[in-house]
Amino acid sequence: MMADATQRLFSISTAAQLAGMHPQTLRQYDRIGLVRPQRTAGRSRRYSLRDVVQLREVQRLSNEGVSLEGIRRILDLENQVHRLQQRVGELETALADALIYRPGARTFAAGVAGEVVTLDQGRRRVLTGGEIVVWRPGP
Structure with a gap:
C-alpha cells in the first residue's frame, strides 16, 4: 500500500x-x-x-x-x-x-415482453434469461 x-x-x-x-x-x-x-x-x-x-x-x-x-x-x-x-x-x-440517490429519481428498464419496468433506486434488478439493462447517466 x-x-x-x-x-x-x-x-x-x-x-x-x-x-x-x-x-x-x-x-x-x-x-x-x-x-x-x-x-x-x-x-x-x-x-x-x-x-x-x-x-x-x-x-x-x-x-x-x-x-x-x-x-x-x-x-x-x-x-x-x-x-x-x-x-x-x-x-x-x-x-x-x-x-x-436523490429522492424521487426513477430508473426504468425494459422487461422481457418489452414492457417498461420501474427499478428501485439503489437496488439491483435480478435478471432472468433474455433481459438486459441499459444505464445512461442523468443530466
Whole structure:
C-alpha cells in the first residue's frame, strides 16, 4: 500500500537529506513557520513527503531572491489552494452521490415482453434469461 503524501514519516535528518538542506535550517524554518512538521509524543519532528517538497520549494524561491516572509506568504497561499482543492473534491463526490440517490429519481428498464419496468433506486434488478439493462447517466 502506498503512503499518503501528508503522512508524517521522516525524521528531521532524513527530511533534511531529502531536501538537500542542513537539519538546523529545517529547525529555523519550523521556528519561523515556513514548514511546520508534526511533533511526536517525545517532541521530535516528523516530516511528510509534502513537507519535503515544500522545503525544496523554499530553497528554490530563496535561491531566486525571494525573502523568507515572501516565501511564507507563497506557501500559505499554496496550502490554502491545496485545502480548497480537497474540499472541492469532497463536495463533488457529495453532489454526485446526491444526484444518483436523490429522492424521487426513477430508473426504468425494459422487461422481457418489452414492457417498461420501474427499478428501485439503489437496488439491483435480478435478471432472468433474455433481459438486459441499459444505464445512461442523468443530466
